[in-house]
Amino acid sequence: MMSDLAKLLEQIESLDSELHLKDFLLTWEQTPQELEQVLLVADALREMRNQNISSRVFDSGLGVSLFRDNSTRTRFSYSSACNLLGLAVQDLDEGKSQIAHGETTRETANMISFCADVIGIRDDMYLGHGNKYMREVADALDFGKENEVLAQRPALVNLQCDIDHPTQSMADLAWLKEHFGSLEALKGKKIAMTWAYSPSYGKPLSVPQGIIGLMTRFGMDVTLAHPEGYDLIPEVVETAKHNAEASGGSFTQVASMEEAFKDADIVYPKSWAPYQVMGERTELLYANDQEGLKHLEEKCLAQNAQHKDWHCTEEMMKQTKDGEALYMHCLPADITGVSCKEGEVTEGVFNKYLVDTYKEAGWKPFIIASMIFNRKFAEPAKVLKELIERSQKRVEAQ
Amino acid sequence: MMSDLAKLLEQIESLDSELHLKDFLLTWEQTPQELEQVLLVADALREMRNQNISSRVFDSGLGVSLFRDNSTRTRFSYSSACNLLGLAVQDLDEGKSQIAHGETTRETANMISFCADVIGIRDDMYLGHGNKYMREVADALDFGKENEVLAQRPALVNLQCDIDHPTQSMADLAWLKEHFGSLEALKGKKIAMTWAYSPSYGKPLSVPQGIIGLMTRFGMDVTLAHPEGYDLIPEVVETAKHNAEASGGSFTQVASMEEAFKDADIVYPKSWAPYQVMGERTELLYANDQEGLKHLEEKCLAQNAQHKDWHCTEEMMKQTKDGEALYMHCLPADITGVSCKEGEVTEGVFNKYLVDTYKEAGWKPFIIASMIFNRKFAEPAKVLKELIERSQKRVEAQ
Amino acid sequence: MMSDLAKLLEQIESLDSELHLKDFLLTWEQTPQELEQVLLVADALREMRNQNISSRVFDSGLGVSLFRDNSTRTRFSYSSACNLLGLAVQDLDEGKSQIAHGETTRETANMISFCADVIGIRDDMYLGHGNKYMREVADALDFGKENEVLAQRPALVNLQCDIDHPTQSMADLAWLKEHFGSLEALKGKKIAMTWAYSPSYGKPLSVPQGIIGLMTRFGMDVTLAHPEGYDLIPEVVETAKHNAEASGGSFTQVASMEEAFKDADIVYPKSWAPYQVMGERTELLYANDQEGLKHLEEKCLAQNAQHKDWHCTEEMMKQTKDGEALYMHCLPADITGVSCKEGEVTEGVFNKYLVDTYKEAGWKPFIIASMIFNRKFAEPAKVLKELIERSQKRVEAQ
Structure with a gap:
């Protein structure tokens, strides 16, 4: 079994990718090697879970979710993905927030991100707007990082927009x-x-x-x-x-x-x-x-x-x-x-x-976790190897 | 103090139980020894917490909740139980999901369970339906496990139905x-x-x-x-x-x-x-x-x-x-x-x-945690012993 | 960098404070040294995060939130603070609870607190009532602790009342x-x-x-x-x-x-x-x-x-x-x-x-975390030192 993982790590290591430098918003903005890397890391994370090896790379941290449309599958997949990596989910419920107030996207994006490692957004109802909104959020996060408002740049995951549904x-x-x-x-x-x-x-x-x-x-x-x-x-x-x-x-x-x-x-x-x-x-x-x-x-x-x-x-x-x-x-x-x-x-x-x-x-939780993982770590194979060597069990008694 | 725990473990070890093979849906489906085991494990988990010994047997994992009726006590007890064991709660809010869509119970049960270790359900309003629904979910989870859709079979906990309120x-x-x-x-x-x-x-x-x-x-x-x-x-x-x-x-x-x-x-x-x-x-x-x-x-x-x-x-x-x-x-x-x-x-x-x-x-969080624990581990005394020996503090500085 | 932290710990150690004995409900109920301690511990927690040192002092535990008014910033700050310390957030949604039932504050406060390490409340709409309500909750928690209903006395944090907005x-x-x-x-x-x-x-x-x-x-x-x-x-x-x-x-x-x-x-x-x-x-x-x-x-x-x-x-x-x-x-x-x-x-x-x-x-998550920290630990400098020496990374691979 372990050899499956070893083979996966080797394959991941052989790929060229800029995934740690860009948000995964449309599949056609990624190179074939980058798409393959997402598949391979997802596979490795699934294999680790099956072997009871914890993939909790974050000791703490928040995964923010923003669902502008009803969702079961994607919501649970996103929760599962965050949990696999050690992140706690905090939902941004626009109805319970002060966003109606006329707050700008730049402001909201920064206010929710002081301790966020990832933001997942579903915005698929408004043709011509959903993907655009995600890019505004991305720009706002870059702005926050550059201006030292944010200590880390959260990954942004497209959980479905008007154009693509990459997860x-x-x-x-x-x-x-x-x-x-x-x-x-x-x-x-x-x-x-x-x-x-x-x-x-x-x-x-x-x-x-x-x-x-x-x-x-x-x-x-x-x-x-x-x-x-x-x-x-x-x-x-x-x-x-x-x-x-x-x-x-x-x-x-x-x-x-x-x-x-x-x-x-x-x-x-x-x-x-x-x-x-x-x-x-x-x-x-x-x-x-x-x-x-x-x-x-x-x-x-x-x-x-x-x-x-x-x-x-x-x-x-x-x-x-x-x-x-x-x-x-x-x-x-x-x-x-x-x-x-x-x-x-x-x-x-x-x-x-x-x-x-x-x-x-069943692949969705692992694909989302992989997207987050690849956005956060420039050398995913190396980090996965560390996690495997750390060998923390997901369930203590197995 | 430690001797209290040792005595509890001994008592648990002496019991015959099939609790790890069945969901706890009605108390009268359990043998007297099984009921006693739930009490003893609950007691041990409470004692561990009082002695600042972490009972976090899961490094990560989800506890799904589905409340079809308002709840404070049971909701907090369930959250507490999941948290005691290391599980993050993800609520299935049927209003925000696509379930109204006519989705089958089999499908919903599987879609929320890819990374779930437990599902807790409260469905007490509809006479003749609540407990039946839980059994449908249980069957769907068995189906998912048998067909390799699910890597693990989540425990199912009855958080109140039309017939019984076992927690x-x-x-x-x-x-x-x-x-x-x-x-x-x-x-x-x-x-x-x-x-x-x-x-x-x-x-x-x-x-x-x-x-x-x-x-x-x-x-x-x-x-x-x-x-x-x-x-x-x-x-x-x-x-x-x-x-x-x-x-x-x-x-x-x-x-x-x-x-x-x-x-x-x-x-x-x-x-x-x-x-x-x-x-x-x-x-x-x-x-x-x-x-x-x-x-x-x-x-x-x-x-x-x-x-x-x-x-x-x-x-x-x-x-x-x-x-x-x-x-x-x-x-x-x-x-x-x-x-x-x-x-x-x-x-x-x-x-x-x-x-x-x-x-x-105040017993409820520990009873629920015990039900989960007993459903997940065939040898609960052995697992508890490992946790006690691991001796991870719940609060670092105490 | 480490020396910044060392200096902060020294300063914290030099202060006289009763913060571990009282809830932070109004700034003018705190001594100047106590206010300074909140600032310094916040600074230390922020510095630790920037240096990728985990401040997860709780292995598990709940942070309860009760928002009686809409909130984005404070909600995310509170979530972040709880997460920084290792607590999972469980929201008390009064609409989905049985509180309308005429339940007393004493009862609710105890029912949600069996496994809670902190309760954060926002109650700012009702002049003459918000701060008063918090004190009723505080009294109820004291009552619960004294009568052995609660194994621990949760910290109470004022997330905005009718009088003050201390965070x-x-x-x-x-x-x-x-x-x-x-x-x-x-x-x-x-x-x-x-x-x-x-x-x-x-x-x-x-x-x-x-x-x-x-x-x-x-x-x-x-x-x-x-x-x-x-x-x-x-x-x-x-x-x-x-x-x-x-x-x-x-x-x-x-x-x-x-x-x-x-x-x-x-x-x-x-x-x-x-x-x-x-x-x-x-x-x-x-x-x-x-x-x-x-x-x-x-x-x-x-x-x-x-x-x-x-x-x-x-x-x-x-x-x-x-x-x-x-x-x-x-x-x-x-x-x-x-x-x-x-x-x-x-x-x-x-x-x-x-x-x-x-x-x-951006200071708010750390201020809230500091308030919780100071309420829970009589010797905050000592506990911070232990966390720094433990040297658990927040993000494994950095």
């Missing part, structure tokens, strides 16, 4: 690497990222965008499919095209789930709101126009209802490579007859892959 | 053991679990049920009293009868507080809602029938008001053994003239036993 | 000491604590009261200025007068911002509600008189609007010593054109001193 897509990639055996093995594999029907609206674009932005980095054949009018942010689609070219893979857009599923090795059917709707919705949210929001929801649900045939059924799965493509989902899925009357996927298909989707989700 | 009744038992000197000393002692008037409605049945279900295990003479129509769940009453037979004690039902108090060594006067009302209420809550709930409350309060004479007064206390029975309460009590106009107990009686009831409550 | 004023003093080099250097310095216009109402009096009550202890020339009708609590003004006399400083009241700023070394322009309004508001809040509260707000805002000339502008700053007085604020400030149309201070003045105000705020 999700990287967990998905870690799962694919585990499932297929290596990153190398992903080359030439076809992944179908397709829209699916759901009786809800306003679902963020960050998951499909994150998937096409990341999977195109590893020589995969990425196919995107959605009904007319359910576009993603054009710049991200451009990014995916460029990525595919650079990595020797491909990026294709098709107009039906059937076509996307054809010979696919992996399928990722998931609902999202059209880009244009998210833009309109953002304006209505800012204006607090309840009437307008209600009207938009109705319109959007009616539009959705025309595409109930975008449904991941047993029939549909037969289109895939040997009828046995790997089904993925960020969860929770809208399961027909379980969580809703008609949804993204049938109960039969979902249950066949249920354990797979759970394992997929 | 309360076990804390009560620990207090009785401390007060009377031993479990042996409880044999033949008469305890009166009686209904008392309160100007509120909808109080759970789990406390009186927990008391009659547990105290009948130790050869006590348990007397239950309530006005007509304030029945407990019939199956639990049956359980109490069987318990009493098996332990050589007795279980008696009488129709007045006076009769119950007669020659009692211990009295536990407390309000609860009739079983039938709780059933009706559950249906109305599920249907979100506000009108119906309001109507039921009025009806129930009017019914209550006919029984204001179920009042623990100085006069009433004179009925008890030498007029000096021990008064118990899970707190907060409805104290006449203090927290309400007319309530369960007079200020005089309550204040005479105030320190006692506080000490009774 | 703020002490952080302000720490900042002044840092900025001017020593407490000695503050002698004879003129500080102007003046009202300033803000388009809000109901701001607590505790900051200006805290400032005049504390800064008069160190031989400073404290000048208080506000429009007619914006009085502070008369007893606190009396206290400031006595303090000034005793310390060889002065306390002056003037009727305009200009006069107060004249030749000032330090200015602290900040809005507050008139004492009489706060009293009226308290009664309306207790009566839950929404209509009355709305009416009072309107009246008060109209009154405020007559004093928009109480504005800290570049012009106004020219009045101060060499036009270069140090601007202070507890934050968030109402900045004209940034957080409101017309406010306490211009953007130009605020931005010139922005880093200063952030550094001022």
Whole structure:
């Protein structure tokens, strides 16, 4: 077992990375080696935990969380990640704070960071704003560090924005690497990222965008499919095209789930709101126009209802490579007859892959912990080695 | 002092128990030796704390809490228990999560447990559902562990359900053991679990049920009293009868507080809602029938008001053994003239036993910590011994 | 660097203090040596953190927080302080508790304290009640300790009450000491604590009261200025007068911002509600008189609007010593054109001193940690020395 860890450390050591100098806000801002480093460190942290070796690199310190949207999975993953490293979570609840007061982002960011080692932010509702807000926070933290307001520069982790969902897509990639055996093995594999029907609206674009932005980095054949009018942010689609070219893979857009599923090795059917709707919705949210929001929801649900045939059924799965493509989902899925009357996927298909989707989700705490770890330590392999040699047990009596 | 601990460890070592293989969901599912083990480990953990020996057996790890009802005491007791063992608490706030989404219990249970060592649940409002829900969670956790979704199987602690309130009744038992000197000393002692008037409605049945279900295990003479129509769940009453037979004690039902108090060594006067009302209420809550709930409350309060004479007064206390029975309460009590106009107990009686009831409550953190400890470690005495020998101070400078 | 710490420990050791025997509820209840001790221990804790020496004196333990008013800064400062010392924070959310039930303060205080090492309370909205409530809690904790309900007496920290805001004023003093080099250097310095216009109402009096009550202890020339009708609590003004006399400083009241700023070394322009309004508001809040509260707000805002000339502008700053007085604020400030149309201070003045105000705020976590530390340990220098010799790194790999 120990040899697995030794091998991981060796691989980490061989990589070139600037991860300790930049926040992980979009996967396409990282080099392939940096992405690999996040995967490897996550793997090492998971392996250490399985071997009952504590990864508590911080004796004390705070992990701040700011959730501007409901969350279970990501909230628990973030808590788990902080806890794995020894940080206590302090949530910034904007409702209970004085932020409504008109306080500037610069001020808030500094006020919560005197003893913070990491700040995780989820801000995915406002198209054109979420990622921008994170950068404002990052700048504010740099300002604080430079001006000796802050003794340390907290890592900033994007827990989902309007553009990308890097902790999700990287967990998905870690799962694919585990499932297929290596990153190398992903080359030439076809992944179908397709829209699916759901009786809800306003679902963020960050998951499909994150998937096409990341999977195109590893020589995969990425196919995107959605009904007319359910576009993603054009710049991200451009990014995916460029990525595919650079990595020797491909990026294709098709107009039906059937076509996307054809010979696919992996399928990722998931609902999202059209880009244009998210833009309109953002304006209505800012204006607090309840009437307008209600009207938009109705319109959007009616539009959705025309595409109930975008449904991941047993029939549909037969289109895939040997009828046995790997089904993925960020969860929770809208399961027909379980969580809703008609949804993204049938109960039969979902249950066949249920354990797979759970394992997929299980990577998230370690991916987040890895992002924090890589941002804080310039030589992650060296630090991990110290922790392994220290050999503090996570559970004393095991 | 150290010898007290040594003696406790010896006693723990001598017991046969399967506690590490099952969740503690109902006291009557545990053997007498298992119940004793929970008391002894709680005692050892308390003694260690008093001697400034850290019981932090976990270097890191999460304790998840899910409160489906308001709580102060139990919330703080659970936090304290987790903290005693080294676990950080992460609350699952269903309002801030995506659970409303129709997510299955299996999925939620796994998603929050990747790094969880314990999950504590309070679900006491819905008759016929709370304990059942905990078992669904338990099954989901077993499923996750078996399918390698979870690296560890979190302990599950019942922080109060519709049937039992095991952390309360076990804390009560620990207090009785401390007060009377031993479990042996409880044999033949008469305890009166009686209904008392309160100007509120909808109080759970789990406390009186927990008391009659547990105290009948130790050869006590348990007397239950309530006005007509304030029945407990019939199956639990049956359980109490069987318990009493098996332990050589007795279980008696009488129709007045006076009769119950007669020659009692211990009295536990407390309000609860009739079983039938709780059933009706559950249906109305599920249907979100506000009108119906309001109507039921009025009806129930009017019914209550006919029984204001179920009042623990100085006069009433004179009925008890030498007029000096021990008064118990899970707190907060409805104290006449203090927290309400007319309530369960007079200020005089309550204040005479105030320190006692506080000490009774003080056992809860240690009982919960003990339940976690016993579920996680097959050889608790051995692990405690290691912790004592490690001799890490809780407060460095003492 | 180490020598800085050694010097601090020497200074701490030389002081006479009873801080371990009393809660820090009002600065004017502490001796000058005790105030100095809080500053020095705060300094040592900060220095230790900067040198990556862990100050985790508690291996485990709870820090309870109770916020009866919104808070960001103080909440994060308190979390940070607890974390610095090794305590986990458990918030008492009165909305989610059973306190509404009519539970007594004595009971609540004991129920949350079985494993608590500190309780921090913010209760600043109710004039005549906040500080009183803290003393009730303190008495309840003493009662619990004396009656063996509690194994330890938690420290009580005043996180802002109706009378004083000691964690703020002490952080302000720490900042002044840092900025001017020593407490000695503050002698004879003129500080102007003046009202300033803000388009809000109901701001607590505790900051200006805290400032005049504390800064008069160190031989400073404290000048208080506000429009007619914006009085502070008369007893606190009396206290400031006595303090000034005793310390060889002065306390002056003037009727305009200009006069107060004249030749000032330090200015602290900040809005507050008139004492009489706060009293009226308290009664309306207790009566839950929404209509009355709305009416009072309107009246008060109209009154405020007559004093928009109480504005800290570049012009106004020219009045101060060499036009270069140090601007202070507890934050968030109402900045004209940034957080409101017309406010306490211009953007130009605020931005010139922005880093200063952030550094001022940065002292708060360490001041709170120091207050806890000094309450828990009779010989703080000795305990700090042990921690330094233990030499546990806060971040393992640095």
